[in-house]
Amino acid sequence: MIKQCLARIAAADPALQAFQLVLDGELPAGSGPLSGIPVALKDNIDVAGVPTSGGSRLYGGRPATQDADVVRKLRAAGAILIGKTRMQELAFGGWGTNAVFGTPRNPYDLAVHRVPGGSSSGSAVAVAARLVRMAIGTDTGGSVRIPAAVCGVVGLKTTLGQIARDGILPLARSLDTVGPMTTSVADAELLYTVLAGHGAGRAGAVAGTPLRIGTLPDAELAGCDPDVLAALARAMQVLRDRGAELREIALDSSFDTLVEKNGVLIASEGWQAHGDRITAHPNLMDPAVLKRFLRGRDLPARDYAAALNEQIGAQERVPKLFGDLDALLTPTVPMPAIPVADVNEDVLPFNRYTRAVNYLGLCALTIPAGLSRAGLPLGVQLIGLADTERRLLEIGQFLEDGLGRLPPPDLSALGLP
Numbered sequence: 001m002i003k004q005c006l007a008r009i010a011a012a013d014p015a016l017q018a019f020q021l022v023l024d025g026e027l028p029a030g031s032g033p034l035s036g037i038p039v040a041l042k043d044n045i046d047v048a049g050v051p052t053s054g055g056s057r058l059y060g061g062r063p064a065t066q067d068a069d070v071v072r073k074l075r076a077a078g079a080i081l082i083g084k085t086r087m088q089e090l091a092f093g094g095w096g097t098n099a100v101f102g103t104p105r106n107p108y109d110l111a112v113h114r115v116p117g118g119s120s121s122g123s124a125v126a127v128a129a130r131l132v133r134m135a136i137g138t139d140t141g142g143s144v145r146i147p148a149a150v151c152g153v154v155g156l157k158t159t160l161g162q163i164a165r166d167g168i169l170p171l172a173r174s175l176d177t178v179g180p181m182t183t184s185v186a187d188a189e190l191l192y193t194v195l196a197g198h199g200a201g202r203a204g205a206v207a208g209t210p211l212r213i214g215t216l217p218d219a220e221l222a223g224c225d226p227d228v229l230a231a232l233a234r235a236m237q238v239l240r241d242r243g244a245e246l247r248e249i250a251l252d253s254s255f256d257t258l259v260e261k262n263g264v265l266i267a268s269e270g271w272q273a274h275g276d277r278i279t280a281h282p283n284l285m286d287p288a289v290l291k292r293f294l295r296g297r298d299l300p301a302r303d304y305a306a307a308l309n310e311q312i313g314a315q316e317r318v319p320k321l322f323g324d325l326d327a328l329l330t331p332t333v334p335m336p337a338i339p340v341a342d343v344n345e346d347v348l349p350f351n352r353y354t355r356a357v358n359y360l361g362l363c364a365l366t367i368p369a370g371l372s373r374a375g376l377p378l379g380v381q382l383i384g385l386a387d388t389e390r391r392l393l394e395i396g397q398f399l400e401d402g403l404g405r406l407p408p409p410d411l412s413a414l415g416l417p
Contacts, residue, residue, distance in 0.1 A: 002027070005038045005082055009131050012414045017104045018125040020053060022083040028075050034194060035078030040126045040135040043084040044091055044169035047071055054169040055087040055098055055119070057284040058277045068167025070136060070178055070195055077194045082132055085122030089289040091138060091171045092270055094146050094350035095343050096121030099286040106151060106337045107409040108376050114337040117147030117350060123181050124151040128377075130408055134191050135181045140171045141262050142354025144179040145366040149332035149379025150350070152371075152406045154188045154396070155181045157357055157364045159386045163195045172269035174308065175262065175358045184405065185367070185396045192389060200389070211244035211395060214328040220255055225335040231369035231378040232331055238402030239329070249328065252317065258356035261307065261314075265359070268304040271296030288345035315361045322385055327395055332366040332379035357383055365392040367399050368406040377406060 002025040013019050020043045027036075041047065044054045046064035048071075053060040067075070074081065086104050088096055096118030097103045104121045106114040107129040116125050120137030124147030127135050137144040139157040148155025156179045163178040170176055180191035192200075215236065221229060236246055253261075270293055271278075278285065278293055285293075322328070333350045357364045362383055369380045380399070384392045411417075 001036055002038065002080055005132065008416060009083070011416055012129055012131060012411060015105060015110070015414055016107055016125055016129055017102050018085055018122040018129065018131060020084045020086050020101065020122065021050070023047075023050070023081055025080050025082050027080065028078050032077035033190060034074065037079055037134060038082040038132045039074055039079040040083050040085050040123055040132045041071070041081065042087050042120050042123050042135070042137050044087060044138060045070060045136060046167040047081060047084070050084065052169060053101070054091065055089045055101060057100055058090070058274065058281060059169065064167070066167065069164035071167065073195055085120070085126055085135060087121055088119035089286050090169070090270070090274060091119040091140060091143055092266065092289050092292050093118045094142060094348040095345070096147055097340060097343055097345070099288070103340055107411065108152060108337070110411070110413050113340045114376070115150065115340055115343060117150035117333070117337070119143040120147050120181065124148050124153055124155070127151070127153045127181050127183055128409060129411060130183070133183065134187055137179055137181050138168060139177045139179055139358065140175045141266055141358050142351050144181060145332050145354050145364060145381060146350045148181050149366045150337045150377060152368045152377030152379075153181055153183055154185055154368070155179060155366045156188050156192055156389065156393070158192065158196065158389055159363045160361060162200050162387070162389065170273045172266045173273070174265055174269060174311070177358070185393055185400045188365070189393045192393070196389070211239065211242070212325050213239055213244050213246050214249040214322070214325045215246050216330055217248055217251070220251065221331070223334060224331055225372070227336060227372035228331045228334055228378055232329070232380055234403060235329060235369050235380040235399055238399055241402065242398055247325070249321065249325070252321065253314070255352055255356050258359050259351055261310065262355035262359040264299065264304070264307045265311065267292060267296030268299045268307070269296070311359060314359065318360050318362065319385060326384070327392060328383040330381045330383065332381040336372045336374065336376035336378060353381060361386050363387070363389050363392060365396045367396050367403070369403055371406065
């Protein structure tokens with residue numbers, strides 16, 4: 001399996017650019033639920049003796065002194081660490097572009113260089129192209145779910161604290177989470193269990209119990225690409241066919257408002273984490289990403305404190321908003337992947353439905369929901385209360401069974417089946 005995996009990477013990655021570096025795929029000493037399975041790691045996760053760049057020249061030469069907690073768990077479960085994947089610089093952005101090391105190519109279009117989604121861009125591309133079966137990403141405002149949706153794979157945003165962040169380069173300490181990116185819901189559950197533990201998350205009584213799924217009012221869907229809305233409608237019908245009750249919810253804050261509130265925390269805490277290095281070497285950074293961090297530098301401390309207090313209040317109101325719902329169904333992103341040449345770095349529309357999840361302390365799962373008329377992946381998102389990952393995975397399995405798995409991208413031009 002290792003030789004096949006490395007051969008596939010050698011054939012495809014010069015074009016796809018998913019990997020920052022490839023490891024030798026050394027077999028672990030032990031065995032476990034991931035025995036012999038190659039796993040890729042976002043390049044903000046430490047592997048002993050291997051540089052962790054965070055997608056930036058600010059950290060590019062820093063060799064890790066020890067494994068991150070998630071790496072130790074992967075090794076103990078028998079996983080093969082196959083490489084470090086490319087990412088948006090310092091994990092701050094939703095397009096997946098990287099002006100420093102290069103932008104991975106969305107594998108569903110080999111003719112046009114389209115965005116892979118960010119910031120866990122390389123992890124999504126590697127899984128979508130079947131270079132690996134599983135990868136690890138991090139999610140501060142959508143950075144697991146956005147690239148997963150744009151590249152047609154499953155991505156789980158876990159509850160803050162479910163999976164340890166020791167040995168992971170931070171962006172925003174009040175928002176950063178770790179999550180699996182896989183080709184199936186079953187693999188996402190397997191990887192989640194390894195990283196979070198068997199007791200993590202609350203199981204949902206799905207079998208034999210009618211599901212109650214929240215949906216968004218039309219105003220929250222305004223501006224979505226028609227293909228995205230069609231994918232959402234398909235997902236809703238699958239749930240109805242399985243006896244689910246769909247119920248429109250009333251929001252006390254729009255998703256667009258929560259995008260902005262989340263962005264304030266990311267910028268401020270991102271500057272706290274990286275400001276000293278940025279101040280010393282601003283010329284080493286992508287100017288677009290630098291601009292986002294400078295917003296955090298310029299935010300008064302009292303405004304940051306007020307933002308944290310406001311977040312606490314918003315999180316306290318969420319259970320009442322959800323009521324007896326099992327999950328809330330939304331698009332994951334409002335449009336399919338666009339050409340890299342069309343990217344406007346001053347706006348981040350992919351974050352529209354994802355940032356609220358981090359801000360409100362929730363968990364979420366993105367599921368592939370078909371292809372656009374242009375053959376590009378579409379995704380839908382299930383949002384649940386904190387610590388309901390297992391319930392989301394159960395509902396996600398229902399959706400996957402009804403919607404079907406996406407066909408893998410056609411990589412025959414790269415000499416691959």
